[in-house]
Amino acid sequence: MGGNKDEGQEKAPLAGVLPEDILREILLRLPADALCRLRLVCQPWRSLTSDPGFAKAHAARHPLIAGLDRTRCAVHIVDMMSGRVLRRIPVPLGASQRHCTDLTTAQPGLVCVSPNRGPSFAFDPVDAVVTATPTRNAAGSGIECRSILGLVPSTGHHKVLRFQLESTNAGLLVQRCLVLTLNGDRRWRAGPRPPVIVDWHRSGDRVVVDGVAYFLRRLLNLRDSANVDPDSIASFDLATEKWRPTTMAGPASSILARSGDTTKLSQHKHRLQFQLAQLEGCLVTVHHYRDCSMNLWFLVDADKGIWDKKYSVQCETRCDMSHVCDPPHPLVILGDGRIVFRLKGGVIRAYDASTTMWADLANLQGYPVLGLHQGSLLCS
C-alpha cells in the first residue's frame, strides 16, 4: 500500500474525497446544464465532463430532442426524459424569412433547420455557431426550401439535399434534386433525378442511415396508387451522390411477392400507412394499421431485401383516429429496451415491448417539428 503514495496523490485532487470511477457514475446522472456549471469546480472536473467518452455515455442515458419551438424561430434542445429545455438557439432568419418549417439532425450533434424560403441553417448546439446554406444559384429555381441533412461517414462531411417538383410543358412532373456539401465550396450541385418521384416533406417520409438517404415513393394519384407498391423506397448514397437505379421493395410488398400473391398492396384488405425511421443504426419501416397497431420492420440486408419484423406495437386507444393523420413515430430505443415514440401533437412516450405498457416521458406539444438530437451538449 505504501508504494502507491504517488498514485494516491495524483488521484486525490480529481474527485476530492471520491475515486474517479465513482465520481463519473455520479456525474453521469446530472443533466448537461448542471454538468457545464460544475466545470467551475476544478480543472479535473472540467476535463472529465468535456471528455468525448463521458459525453457519449451521458448522451446514451440522457437522450435529447431537437425541436422547433412554438414561434418556429428558435430551436430548443430538450431533455427527452423530463421535457426540460436545456438550450435555446435563435435561428438568424433573414428579412424575407418568416419562420422555419422543417428540422433534420445528423451525427455528430448537427441540427439543420429550413425556413419557409431562402437559405437553411446548420449548427452544433454546443457552440451554436450557425452556418447558412448558400442562396440558390442557377442550379435550382423552385420554391421548395426544405433541406435534409446527412453525414457521410467515410469522409466526416455533412451534405444537404433539397428537392423540387416541376411541371414540364407536356404536363409531366419532374423531380429535381440539389446537393450541397456543408463547409465545402458553398455551391448547390444539381444531383441526378431519383428513379421515382419521392416524398420528402414529413419526418416519416425520409431518413438518413449510415450515409444513405432513404425516401418513400410518392403516390401521385389514385390510379398510381393502385399500381405501385406504396412501401417502395428510393435510396441516395450521400458519398457517391447517386441514386440506386431501382426502388427497394418494402417489407409488406416483399412478403406479398414471395407468397405469390398478385394483388397489389394498396388493394389489400388492410389499408396501411408507412413511415421510415432509424433505430439502432438500422433503416426501419413502420407499418401503421387502422386498429392503431403498428409493426416495426428492420432492414437486415439491403441487397437481398431482407426485413425483420422486430416489434409489433399496440397503441393505447386514446390515440384512435389521430393514428391515421399523425401516426406515432419511433425516435430511439433506450438502453433498457423501451422504444420512444413521438405521439400525436408531440407527446413523447416510451413503449416497453416486454410488458406492452406505455409510459409518459415528456409533453412536447409546443414543438411543431422535432427529432432526436444525435449528439451531446457537453462536447462537439
Place this chain on the structure above:
Amino acid sequence: MEVDKGKGEAEETRKVAEADRDTVTLKSSDGKLFEVSKEAAARLSTVLAGMIAGGSIDDNGTDLKQIGSEALENVVDYCNKHANSIPSAALISSSISFNTAPFKEPEEWERKFVDRLSHDALFDLVEAANFLGMERLLDVTCHKISEMMKGKSPDQIREVFNIKNDYTKEELEEIRQELAWAFYDD
C-alpha cells in the same frame, strides 16, 4: 485416528453448521463483526456472492479491510432491509443494461435509507458499495449524491468534496462566458 476423532467431529459439525447457517459474518477494518443474511449478501453483492460460492467466507468474521465499521454497518443494514423488500427478478432485470439504461429511481425505503446519512457516511458507503460490487446500492448512493449536488455553488461543492480551486479568476470568467447558456435561470 482415535485421538483426532473428537477434533475431526467438531470440525465436521462446524462445517455442517456453516453450510446450514443462513447468515455470514463480516469484519470491518477496525475489527467489528456484523451478521448479514447469506441470501441477501449473495444476491446484492457480486463480491460476497463470489466469496460464498468459493468457500472463502470465514465463520469467525470475513475480513473486509477496506471498509470501516460505520460503512459496513450501513451495508449490512441495507442488505437485511433489502432481504424483505424487493423480489430479485426486478433487480436482475435492472442490472442487465446498467451501462446505458436510464437510471432507475430508488424505492421509497432506499431513499429514506440514504437520506439520513451525513455526507461523509454517504461517501464511505458509496465506496463500500463499489468495492463489494453492489450495483443497486451503488445506484442508490450515486443517485443521492447527484441529488445533493444540485443547486450547490462551486464553492459549496468544493467544500463537500474537499477539492481545491485550481482556477484563476480569469479562467472562471472564461468558462462562464463560454457556457453562458448553462448559467441562465429559467
